Amino acid sequence: MSLVTLRSTEPFGFDPLGLAESHLSEAARGTLARLGDVLDREVRPLLANAWETATMPAAILDALIPLDLMHPEGVEPEEADSSLFSGFRNFVLARTDVSVATLYNAQSGLFRSTVALGGSPQQVAALDARIASFDVRGTFALTEPGHGSDIAGGLATAARRDGEDWVIDGAKRWIGGAGDADLLAVFARDVADGHVKAFLVPRDAPGVTLTRIEGKVSLRPMQNYTITFDGVRVAESSRLQRVDSWRDVARILRVMRSDVSWIAAGLQAGALEAAVRYVREREQFGRPIGGFQLIQEKLARMLGNLTASLTLVTRLSIRQDEGDFVDENSALAKMQTALLARETVALAREVLGGNGILLEHDAARFFADAEAVYSYEGTHEINALIVGRALTGEAAFT
Template identity: 45%
Template sequence: MSIFQSFSGLRKLIKSLDFKSLQRISEKVDLPAVMEAVSKMNDDDLSKMMKMIQAGGGHKKKKPEINGDFYSLGQTLAPDDHEVLQRVRDFMETEIRPIANDYWNRAKFPMEIIPKMAALNISGLTYHGYGCPGKSALLEGFVAMEMARVDASISTFFGVHSGLAMGSIYLCGSEEQKQEWLPRMQRMELIGAFGLTEPEVGSAVAGGLTTTCRRVGDEWTINGQKKWIGNATFSDITIIWARDLDDQQVKGFIVRKDNPGFKAEKLEDKMALRTVQNALITMTGCRVSEADRLQNANSFKDTANVLRMTRAGVAWQAVGCGRGAYEAALKYTMERRQFGRPIAGFQLVQDLLVTMLGDLTAMQTMVYRLSQLQDGGTITDEHASLAKVFCTLRMRSIVDHARELFGGNGILLQYDIARFVADAEAIYSYEGTKEINSLIVGRAITGESAFV
């Protein structure tokens, strides 16, 4: 660019300004003096000045990073744990986000992701031995959040397999059972499911299982139904909990998909977690070997130990769902323009965003402490239940505000927020409803049981 061309371009730029703009500029600078100084510039200096002017004076405002971890809790993780979390984030962003809406819309599960997920080496993350990593519950929580931040269905699939199914064997199985099943499940060569809830028995499972079992020789016969059993349409094994007709205690069983009398049917027409393959399981004279009975599951207290551990994970999932909705909404408001500016610049929008961030940050700090209690071995049922109650309530509020910020676009699947809103409803209900978990906490703080 020659001096003449640059100087001519500057003159055209000045001429393009209206009178008021010129007047404001002339009040701050001596325009004739500026023009004289410009005329003495060499080609390089003049070209640089023109680029600065065309770019807004070189002071273009940089947009803040979209990050729902406002208190930087993730930075407290050890470097090797942070590397694990980064691998999970990369996997979710590159492998899951591009396909999440399509599979959710079709209510199908992307089976092709299982080997890729296995390569992350995160199944049975907190278990020691049997090929498991032996990491902290805190890292496990962050992993659940990171998955749900992109797709709560994938987080649920993983939680059922790694938490409920593997956890049942890890906590309640014999050493021989752990050796037989856990290494292959850790490598995700076998996929697990967990069958506790029944068509007519949800919250009352502690004292009212209708699925029964009875031992005859070296076999057990199981009869009954289980409902809402995630992964069960394609799982290799399903942990089934049944009431022993002889002593009325709850027993656990590793039921193989080809066991006689076992049938799993996919539940259709769900409005939430559509990618998760939930099943209605019917067992009619289902025969299971004594060798496949969980040898250390002898009452519902043993089942409750598994649920306590995984309920904390559900609270983290609620945080992830809320975080995904918040970050999607924040990004949208920074890009969506109305009245000549991004809607992020309007007061009412910022008020909603800050309300969402406050809820999200409170949730994050609560589950962070919950996982610390879990790592310290002092977590109780009421600790996990309070986190489940609070985090799912706040998650609902966050996705509601996010949906509001998207306006009409919020009902379109392509913007993700509709999926977050729907999936939040399932997270709100499973692993104990708000009411049941509230009664668990209420019993702990009052000493009075209000269940019946």
Template identity: 55%
Template sequence: MTTAPDETRLYGDVDPYCYELLLTDPERAALARLRAVLDRDVKPLVNDLWDRGEYSSSILEPLAALRLMDPVGHDGGSSGPATAQPDPVDGVSPPEESRALFRGFRTFEIARTDVSTAVVYSGHVTLFRNTVLLGGSPEQVAELDADMRTFALTGVFALTEPDHGSDVARGLETTARREGDEWVLTGAKRWIGGAAQADMLAVMARDEADGQVKAFLVDRADGGVRIEKIRRKASLRIVDNGHVTFDGARVPESRRLQRVNSFADVNRLLRSMRTDVSWMATGAQAGAFRAAVRYTGERQQFGRPVARFQLVQDKLATMLGNLTASLGMAVRLSQLADSGGFSDADAAMAKAWIARRARETVALAREVCGGNGITLDTDVARFFADAESIYTFEGTNEVNQLVVGRSITGLSAFVD
């Protein structure tokens, strides 16, 4: 095994078991273009933006221009193993998608540069777009997908509430009341990343008539929508998280997503989102590990690079082990998605396990960088702080563990 960079590979220094070789040549070429843009246009901006706690469209615009939501590698047989595409709905086939494995490495590549950037990008590409693709009618998907792919229409996913995070399935308080051909939304959502910049918010609200959770595409400019920036954050400081209040916001029936009619349908959306977060946590480890290797190779103490010290090498080896195991789990989850799907427990186990490993990996990266590890100059401070958000969102560690435990035992330990 070697951690020395391999010039023929994209991830030769962070992927000793060569998982990237499961990608096709067109997929690797797309990721190489993504890396070039990240290195040239995004990476130089992130430390300053993170330090100021500000979002800038400059980190998303160059990524949007790459058209990475378009299918990759479908060129007459060179695209590798067949991908299980979503089943037709009402006889209409959904838009053709790239492989889940490519989409995972896409998230990995962005997160290894900066987690906040990955969260901003994923907020539209995974959370919002998947909500429309999986929750919308064929007509809604056909109407909106072309603009979603190009970022001409941008959106975010709004589920979490001020008083309901882990218990949102039962506790969701935002309501929707039908009045003729419109719905009137009342309530609040919190921690909605990118809400102030998005064109639309995919809002989960409880129908007053039947008590079931439904999904609505709410125009941010509606007079009944108010967005306040959440300030004084110590993590994901580039992400513009919003506290959103709905005071009689009006949504036409045509903007109610027709295939979300219960929280079970919402959970179907969350399953794909947990996969994305698993890749994000893996990418954060890769970024922290690379930064730690670079720093320890350059930093001199007692007349030698600190990378020569035994205790430092022990920590680097632990970091690479965590990263490699996490990458293996994320890859296999995506392979299951490509071959037909996976269970809630599969997604929950990967998210919980990888997020815990990420916490340890970024902490070790900060340790080996010594006092300089708390500065943004080494990059590890960003990964160290941002890993805390990954550990919590898309299901806390405890909730995901209970999902897995229920699968193991057949018994639910959730509060009745």
């Protein structure tokens, strides 16, 4: 595949090894092409103002929900539910904007996977189709004000059984999309046995208080919240029946961890395209700066980072779809793709010069958002220690 044939209107952007064409069906590629078209026509024009005002326009989800991306017409169910298809979906979304990808993945990845893997067959049957259609919206509430990287042992939100109900007390932080969710998937420690359980808590339940986090310099359109729970009562029927310990939580996280690696790859595609568009048009010293050697070297490095990241996450998802879920593989992918993303977006900002900090050229959004991706869903250090433990047989977390 020749690079010169690629245009920013193509859903996968720069994919010189043809990974999407090699590994996705024609129907799946068609679905993602339609997604790319909607993103370019209806979503991209909203982003600069959304970022400037730190708001998420309702029109964004209004444009995406009718595409039925979790149950796309013509795509076989096995492929539609695969790590590979959901990965490329996140890639295409993040190629446009990381907040948009994070918003959609909060429903399609974090919340849907928590219910699908943590709920009883009856709970899944009652909710999965409604989650896929956005008839029921939800979010994933694990991180706490005092516990992020140490959440496995430090989780402090408490749940106690009281007759047929549970009573939840505690707080969660950095919960994306909570303000518009119908249900919060809340992880709390059972005071009776010390094990972590999961509950579907209505956002408007008595005792639930949401406070939006202000002043962010990354993911500005994505609305994140601190949530407090003060004597919140939920029925036993609202407890996800297949989450009885941290081991079960880890089983769910293991399946979802590749999502953020795909987002890290997708944002690199968006940054590279922003840089290429700019250097083809911008002139200095009497000619387009795309003809300068130093500019071309930076673009080549960006493409190298993107291609390495896309190859890594594609292979990871293929292995996962074969049933091979290995913590250190997912950790390695998150660590490396997010690290490369940081360099890629910095190079994009560089080649745009002073204009690289302006929203109108897109690169500034990717530059700022890469910092959030570098830290969320497992910091660089924690993922490195997971990989290091696998390499040496020694845990070095403390």
